[in-house]
Amino acid sequence: MAIDPSAILQGRAPGRAPVGVIVGIVFASVCLLVILAFDAVTGGASFVVGLLLALLPVAVWLPLVLALDRLEPEPPNALIFAFLWGAGVAALFASILNTLGLSLLTETELTGEEEGWYLVATFGAPVVEEVLKAAVLFSMLWWRRQELNGPTDGVIYAAMVGLGFAATENVQYFVDALATDQLGYVFVLRAIVSPLLHPLCTAMTGIGVAVAALAGPGRVRRTAPLYGLLGAIALHSLWNGSTKFGLVGLAGAYLVGFVVLVVMIVVLARDRRRIVQLIEHYLPLYGPVGIVTHDDLRMLSSLPARRAARRWARSAGGRQAERAMTDYQQAATELALLHQRAGAQRDLDPHGLEQQRQYLVWVMQQARALFVARLPHPPTSPWGATGFSPPPRR
Known part of the structure; x- marks a missing residue:
């Protein structure tokens, strides 16, 4: 039986379908359809406008995220699953839990509605959303650790989750903004001022998970993902909480986010150099x-x-x-x-x-x-043929 190279490059045993990923994609797609159907029913005609506007940031940032993945591309089905997890599973359950939290605060008269929204946005939503987004990264650490070969992989998967979550969340925000004639303000805030909030926060968890994946058994493997998740929650909470302090608060949160982004770029650049060094070190053996x-x-x-x-x-x-x-x-x-x-x-x-x-x-x-x-003449390129036999199938 012929061996499928794509299966090998995806880390699967040849001849074995990626059943887990397929099931995950189906489940996440169902969750996405549920939340979009709810938005369509409650938003009416505004839903179409909100959906189109929510896709604009994705169209801009998705190619840039994938451009980071050129040296060691991740399996497309795993990237799709990560995006759909954020857009479907994480977005659906975060919406439910955040709404329940707000109801608990307001219906028990612990706070007014406006103060309740602020408390949920600052202290509740960051925990709920980052934990839900991190769930797929933690599951990869447990079941698909071989796909996490360094910080770049952690950032790629985390960014896909974050982009998916942000897209679905933006649909809800834009639909609500149309109803209150605040679409321009909300679009600028969500799509221009802070389009990378969710990918950037979740990328901190992604780096922690990737560090754990590379580490041997011990304390680093246990604690690195938790530190990454705590960093994601803290940054998310800082951003949401800054809205109460006007432009000064927004500028401070933006500065912290910018510093995190610069540090992350440095980490990705060093990781690329690390991979090149591994190629130069190990491949001469062959x-x-x-x-x-x-x-x-x-x-x-x-x-x-x-x-x-x-x-x-x-x-x-x-x-x-x-x-x-x-x-x-x-x-x-x-x-x-x-x-x-x-x-x-x-x-x-x-x-x-x-x-x-x-x-x-x-x-x-x-x-x-x-x-x-495929060459029309005997090969003159530096890449010549060899006589290596395929490995035995087990």
Whole structure:
């Protein structure tokens, strides 16, 4: 039976469907449909306007988030699940719990409605929303730890969750704003002033989860996700609470958020350099078997060089050769990260790691053979064919 390279690159056993992810996508989609149906019924014609406006920030920021994922792309189905979790599951249950919290404060006459809204927004909603958004990241740490190869992966998944949550939440805000003739103000605040609030907050949890995924058994693995979650809640609470203090409060919260964003950019830049160093350190081990050359290392260590290699493959052998080059690049990166993960953690299954290593080597060999075979003449590129056999199926 032919082995599917996409399954290997997604970290799945060949021939096994991603049942858990599929079930999660279906469940999250149902939750999203429920909350959108409620908005449509209560908002009437305003719902269409609110939905379209809520999609605008997503159209701007989603490509930028995915651009961070070019060196070691995450499985598309996992990214879709993360987005739908935020847009569906987290948004639906957060809406229910926040509404119940407000009702508890106002109906028991503990506070007035306006003060109740402020208390829920400042102290209740940040906890509820960040915990719900973090749930999918914590579940990945438990069941899909191999997908979290560093801070960049944590930020990518967290940002997808945050963008999904913000999109659904914005629909509700824009529909309500249309009813009170405040759409312009709310749109500026939600889509222009603070479009990255949810992705930025949840990214703190994502970094904590990624640190735990890379750590061996011990205190760091247990505490890093909690510290990340507490940071997300604190930043979210600071932003929501600042609204009571006018422009001064907003400026202060914005400054703190900007500092967090700068720190996160530095972390992502250092993580990219770390991955390049892993490629340069581990992949020369495969030079003797013929699947990695010095030119390959230079190509794999640079995003512009990777793009140039894909263009070369497409011009030489069409889309199929370009796809093969893409698979080669991703498999090589995953192979370097697999070596790093095996060396850093003592609680992983050695047999499983070795099987995954063999599969990745096989993908590299098959990809090379494919785009070389598509050349009209004997290969003159730095990427030559090899004779590595595919690993045995178990």
